[in-house]
Amino acid sequence: TSEIDSRFQAALKIIKDASKLAIKMQPAPGKPVAELKGHQNYVTAADKAVETFLVEHLSDLFPNDSFLGEEYGETTVGLFRWIIDPIDGTSNYARGRKRWCISVGLMHGETPVAGIIEAPLLNETFTARLGQGAFLNDKKIHAATTDNIRESMVEIGWSPYVPKGWYPEKMNSLIEQGSMPRSLGSGALALADVACGRSDGYYEYVIFLWDVAAALVILHEAGAYVSPFLKNGGLTQRTPIFASAPLIVNPLSKALGVPLN
Ligand code: IPD
Secondary structure, eight states, X not given: OHHHHHHHHHHHHHHHHHHHHHHHHOOOSSSOOSEEEETTEEEOXXXXXXXXXXXXXXXXXXXXXXXXXXXXXXXXXXXXXXXXXXXXXXXXXXXXXXXXXXXXXXXXXXXXXXXXXXXXXXXXXXXXXXXXXXXXXXXXXXOOOOOOGGXXXXXXXXXXXXXXXXXXXXXXXXXXXXXXXXXXXXXHHHHHHHHHTSOSEEEXXXXXXXXXXXXXXHHHHTTOEEOOTIIIIITTSOEEXXXXXGXXXXXXXXXXTOOOO
């Protein structure tokens, strides 16, 4: 545990400095300032700079750890692995919006053991360590106690990897079931919202490990349901994710057509 705690404390500090860099580099409101990886798939100079900053500072302190990052891929495999999304919500970031975050997850072997999601312009830091609870700005958080899908608010993720028709179909079935849909552009923050009870669910067709690694620990510690992302292939490939307030897992998964396994 002390190995996890020392890494967690160091990462908290380094992420605060990385945030300053990201804020300084953020484009003003307007047309996205970014390179295109594909249709509506952006990468900004800050994505690269923030990832480099985090990897350099963390590897100085923990030279035997390995790193998996969105922009530069994976370094050699150590027992502790840092999973980094330097800017999650890049499309929001590139247009001068405030809803983006830096997401840093720590895994020990194949187990996520700590997570930090830092949203500097929202003044929010979500944190968790395995067995020690989940927190928003140092206050303990819990998934919502919503027990009726008709009172739920649920976010659906959209990315360029979503096949035509999937997204409106899911939105429609939520509305038909009396739920209130949302779609806000950061998978990590959408999952953090489920963890703290601001929303009752999140579903995305497929997503990468770096978008969710930190959130997996935070959701677990907050008592939310989360689909077995790693078991379903998430360690190595884009994989579906479904998170839910614990009392509506069945009706919500049914409404969204998510197989429960
Ligand atoms: C993306 C965001 C988006 C989600 C995508 C992710 P990025 O991450 O989380 O909300 O729908 O699947 O790839 O590219 O902004 O780090």
